[in-house]
Every structure is written in structure tokens, then in C-alpha cells.
Amino acid sequence: MTERPLVLATNDDGIEAPGLWHLAEAVLDFADVLVVAPAFNQSGMSAAFTLRQDLEAERAHSQLDGVDAFQVNGTPTDAVLHGIRHLAPRHIDMIVSGVNPGPNVGRDILHSGTVMAAMQGYLRNLPSVAASLWSFDEEHLRDAAIVAARIARRLLESGQIQFLNVNAPDLPLSEFNGIRVAPVADLSPSRVIDQIDEHGATHRQLVLRPDAQVAPGTDVAAIIEGSVTVTPLHNDLTFHEKLADAAAILGDADALLDGAID
Numbered sequence: 001m002t003e004r005p006l007v008l009a010t011n012d013d014g015i016e017a018p019g020l021w022h023l024a025e026a027v028l029d030f031a032d033v034l035v036v037a038p039a040f041n042q043s044g045m046s047a048a049f050t051l052r053q054d055l056e057a058e059r060a061h062s063q064l065d066g067v068d069a070f071q072v073n074g075t076p077t078d079a080v081l082h083g084i085r086h087l088a089p090r091h092i093d094m095i096v097s098g099v100n101p102g103p104n105v106g107r108d109i110l111h112s113g114t115v116m117a118a119m120q121g122y123l124r125n126l127p128s129v130a131a132s133l134w135s136f137d138e139e140h141l142r143d144a145a146i147v148a149a150r151i152a153r154r155l156l157e158s159g160q161i162q163f164l165n166v167n168a169p170d171l172p173l174s175e176f177n178g179i180r181v182a183p184v185a186d187l188s189p190s191r192v193i194d195q196i197d198e199h200g201a202t203h204r205q206l207v208l209r210p211d212a213q214v215a216p217g218t219d220v221a222a223i224i225e226g227s228v229t230v231t232p233l234h235n236d237l238t239f240h241e242k243l244a245d246a247a248a249i250l251g252d253a254d255a256l257l258d259g260a261i262d
Contacts (some may be wrong), residue, residue, distance in 0.1 A: 003090075004030075004031055004032045005030070005031040005032070005093035005094065005156060006031065006032045006033075006034060006088065006089075006090055006091065006092055006093050007027050007031040007032070007033050007034070007092070007093060007094045007095070007096055007152070007156075008033075008034050008035075008036060008080065008083050008084065008088065008092045008094070008095050008096070008121070009023055009024040009027060009033050009034070009035045009036075009037075009096050009097075010035070010036055010037050010076055010079045010080055010083070010095065010096075010097050010117045010118075011023075011037050011038075011076065011097055011098055011099075011100065011113075011114060011117070012038065012041070012042045012043050012044075012045060012075075012076040012097075012100065012112070012113025012114045012117060013041050013042075013043060013100065013101070013114075014037060014038050014039065014040050014041045014042070014071075015035070015037040015038065015039060015060045015069065015071040017037075017041075018138055018141055019098055019099035019100060019101060019131075019133070019138070019141045019144075019145065020035065020037055020098070020099070021035075021063045021064065022099055022141050022142045022144075022145035023096055023098055023099050023131060023145040023148060023149065024063075024064055024067060025064055025145070026142075026145045026146050026148070026149030026150075027096060027149045027152065028064065028066075028067070029149065029153070030149075030153045030156070031093070031094070031153075031156070032066075032067075033064070033067050034067070034068055034069075034070075034083060034087065034088055034089075034092070035060075035062065035067060035068070035069040035070070036057070036069075036070045036071075036072060036079045036080070036082065036083030036087055037060075037069075037070075037071060037072070037076075037079050038071065038072055038073075038074060038075060038076060038078070038079055039060075039071040039072060039073050042074075042075050042076055042113050043100075043102075043113055044111050044112075044113060045075045045076060045077075045111075045113040045116075046110065046111045046112065046113060046116050047077050047116035047119065047120075048075045048077060048113075049074070049075055049077045049078050049081070050074040050075060050078050055072065055073065055074050055078055055082060056072070056073050057070050057071065057072045057073075057082055057086070057087060058070065058071060068087075068089075070083070070087050075113065076097065076113040076114070076116065076117035077113075077116060077117060077120050079117065080095060080097075080117050080118075080120040080121060081120060084120075084121075084124065092121075092126060093126070093127075093156065094121070094126055094127050094128065094129070094152065094155075094156050095117070095118050095120065095121030095122075095126055095127075095128040095129070096118070096128070096129045096130075096131065096148070096149070096152050097114050097115070097117040097118040097128070097129070097130045097131065098114050098129075098130055098131030098132055098144075098145075098148060098166075099131045099132060099133055099141050099144045099145045099148060099168075100112070100114040100130075100131070100132040100133065101132075101133055101135065101136050101137065101138050101141060102132065102133070102135070102136045103132050103133070103134045103135075103167050103189060103223065104130065104132040104165065104167060105132075105165075105167050105184070105185065105189060105219040105220050105223060105229065105231075106184060106185040106186070106187050106188050106189050106218070106219065106220050107184075107185075107186070107187060107188040108188050108189065109165065109184060109233070112130070112132075114130050114131075114132055115130040115165055115233070117130070118130035118163060118165075119163060119233070119235065121163075122161070122162075122163035122233075122234070122235070123235060125161050126161065127152075127155045127156055127160065127161055127162055127163075128162075128163045128164070129148060129151060129152040129155065129163075129164050129165075129166055130163075130164070130165050130166065131144060131145065131148035131166045131167075131168070132144070132165075132166070132167045132168070133167070133168050133170060134167060134168065134169050134170045134223050134224075135170035137170065139170075140168070140170055140171060140172060143168065143171070143172055143173040143176075144166075144168035146173055147166070147168055147173060147176065147179070147228055148166045148168070151164060151166055151179075151228075151230060152164075162232055163232065163233045163234060164230050164231070164232055164233075165219075165229075165230070165231045165232075165233050166228065166229070166230050167219065167223050167228070167229045168223075168228050169223050169226045169227065169228065171226060175226065176226065176227065176228055177225060177226035177227045178227050178228070179227065179228040179229075179230060180222040180227045180228070180229055180230070181229075181230045181231070181232070182217060182218055182219045182221070182222045182229050182230070182231060183217070183218055183219065183231065184218065184219055184231055184233075185214060185215055185218035185219055185220040185221065186215070186218075187214065187215075187220065189214075189220050219231050
């Protein structure tokens with residue numbers, strides 16, 4: 001009998017978050033699943049990882065029969081790395097992360113723990129999928145999980161090593177306006193609101209911006225129009241078109257080391 005693929009499911013909202021279990025359940029249609037997630041909410045942690053404290057993992061309550069679950073006292077990146085290195089019973093074939101209540105599109109991708117958890121798989125030559133929902137409400141998390149898992153299955157079966165960022169509209173699956181592959185919008189569709197209480201503590205809340213000016217054809221535009229958005233991401237942060245301009249600014253760059261500036 002051919003062994004089923006093993007998929008590591010994680011998130012940044014913590015081991016008890018409903019979106020994580022909806023996604024794990026949907027992935028069970030085509031693979032075995034290992035759940036490894038932060039013990040507590042780690043939203044906004046991007047690719048942070050633990051250095052100056054001990055990292056611990058312990059078995060957690062699994063909401064799915066036949067699925068092992070572990071919680072890690074660290075970040076989403078910690079969870080993925082610890083899962084791959086120490087908790088997986090065999091080779092991991094794919095990473096899925098989410099489903100995050102709240103979109104990870106546009107510039108918001110940069111601080112997303114959901115997205116960067118999946119990035120850890122891609123950096124280790126594993127196909128990886130991050131999944132999010134265009135709402136902080138959890139009503140349609142299961143719908144987002146179903147479509148994200150179907151996309152993950154297509155990616156795994158393709159044999160390609162890609163990192164796909166998937167965002168679903170805040171709609172039932174039957175009302176999705178198709179699936180679009182789209183580039184990242186050069187804006188943040190959400191903003192942080194600070195509220196200071198009577199003790200002087202600042203409480204932060206993330207809200208969507210209804211007034212955002214969105215370029216057509218981008219991930220933000222597509223999801224506003226009710227489509228599932230799929231964006232292939234990668235880890236090359238170099239602005240290649242500006243390499244020559246940067247060299248021209250420096251001129252005789254070695255002279256800077258001698259203090260000989262004209």
C-alpha cells in the first residue's frame with residue numbers, strides 16, 4: 001500500500017483556533033496530518049523565532065481522530081521548525097498554515113505569522129500554502145479551509161515546490177467568484193487602531209480599511225470582488241531593477257572605506 005503524504009498544519013492564532021482545525025480536517029481528504037502550532041496567539045509575529053528562552057513542546061488535545069497535535073511555547077516559525085525536526089514521525093511532504101481570520105494580502109503579508117510559518121516550509125524545499133479569510137469574523141472559516149485544502153492538493157500533486165498565499169472572501173463557498181492568481185497589492189488593506197484605557201495601557205485592534213484605493217488586478221482587488229486569490233510568493237527580497245542604480249549612487253564605493261569622499 002502506498003503511504004499517504006504527511007502534511008504539517010500550523011497557524012499563528014494558537015492551537016485551539018477553529019481555523020487551524022477546519023484546515024486540518026479538509027487536508028485529511030488527501031493526506032495524513034500532523035498539527036504543530038503555538039500554544040497561544042502569535043499574530044503579527046512574522047518570521048520571528050525564539051533564541052533567548054527554552055523552547056518546549058507538549059502534546060495537545062486533538063480535535064480530529066487519528067491526528068497528533070502538539071503545542072509549542074513559541075512563534076509560528078518555532079512551531080514549524082520544531083515539528084519538522086523533532087515531532088514528525090516521518091518525512092513532511094507539505095506545510096499548510098491557517099486558516100487565519102483576517103486577510104493576509106498586500107503589505108500585510110510582511111508581518112503575518114500565518115504566511116511566514118508557511119514560508120519556513122518553502123525555504124526547506126517543501127510545497128507550502130498559507131490560508132486566510134477576508135474577515136475577522138469566523139463564520140466562513142470552514143469554506144476558506146475547504147478551498148485552501150483543494151488548492152494545496154493540486155500543488156502537492158503537481159510535484160512543484162511553490163509557496164502559495166491563499167485568501168478567501170467572506171462568503172459561503174457556493175458564492176465564491178472563482179479563483180484568481182494575482183500579484184500582491186502595494187498597500188495595506190488593514191490598519192491598527194490604538195485605544196488607551198484608564199490605566200494608560202494601549203489596546204490594539206486590527207480593522208479593515210473600507211477606503212483603501214486598490215489597483216485593479218491585485219490580490220486585494222480580487223478578494224474585494226469576491227474571488228479567492230492565489231499569489232505565489234518567494235524569499236528573494238532583492239530589488240533587482242535597482243542594483244545598477246545603487247551601484248551608481250555609490251560610485252567608487254571602495255573610496256568610502258578610505259574616507260576619500262569627493
